[in-house]
Amino acid sequence: MADPLSKDEELFVRSLADENGRIDPQDVIEAARPDDSIIHDRFTWNKDEAAAAHWRDQACQLIRLVKLEVHIEHRIIRGVAYVSDPERQPFERSRYLDITMAAKNEELAEQVLWNELDRIAAAIRRAQEVAAILGLSKKLGAMLANVSALQTAAERRMAERTKQQQERAAKAERAKKTRSSKPAPGKPPGGKRKRSGGGHAHL
Secondary structure, eight states: OOOOOOHHHHHHHHTTSOTTSOOOHHHHHHHHOSTTOTTGGGSOOOHHHHHHHHHHHHHHHHHHHOEEEEEETTEEEEEESEEEOTTOOTTSOOOEEEHHHHTTOHHHHHHHHHHHHHHHHHHHHHHHHHHHHHTOHHHHHHHHTOHHHHHHHHHHHHHHHHHHHHHHHHHHHHHHHHHHHSOOTTOOTTSOOOOOSOSOOOO
16 A cells, blocks of 8 residues: 655645646656656656556455355355455565455354455545535445445446446447548549549650
8 A cells, every 4th residue: 555645745736637637647657657757756767666556456356356146045156256364464575365264264264254244334434534625524424324225226327337337439430431431532432543644645
């Protein structure tokens, strides 16, 4: 986990946002490139080390994507197959544990569950901070009072977002096909350029 930003670093990053308050990670990278940049040391500039770190992140993502199907009381639960290893020390690299192995050890299983609850608590704290800034604390409180309704709303929102992304992708694909089907400037639809005039005159 990265160390917290200093006040000067926070101000520098915030200064990179556009007039609408949006900030592009690529702009942050470019601003960090100069050796004298206040956030230069926040990045790994050695390409081999950066590539290795990126590949490790991709490996972690692949592990988290592995799913497991479990049949419990006439229900099929499809969940994660691997969880963060609760016995990993803070100074050690990320590693994962097969959830079925954790289930065989009650103490280990409880540690895994508490880790999940810690993440939920952290997410709620973040939501409370955001809600306070947005002036929506009461609305968040009402939503948290009914977790099942919150889950349903989140799933509905996710489905809507997925649908919108699919529609945008389809629209972009149609636009791409339209552009590729148009003939090049000065070129007739048949694909052959017309010859102007007759042959060369002979004196």
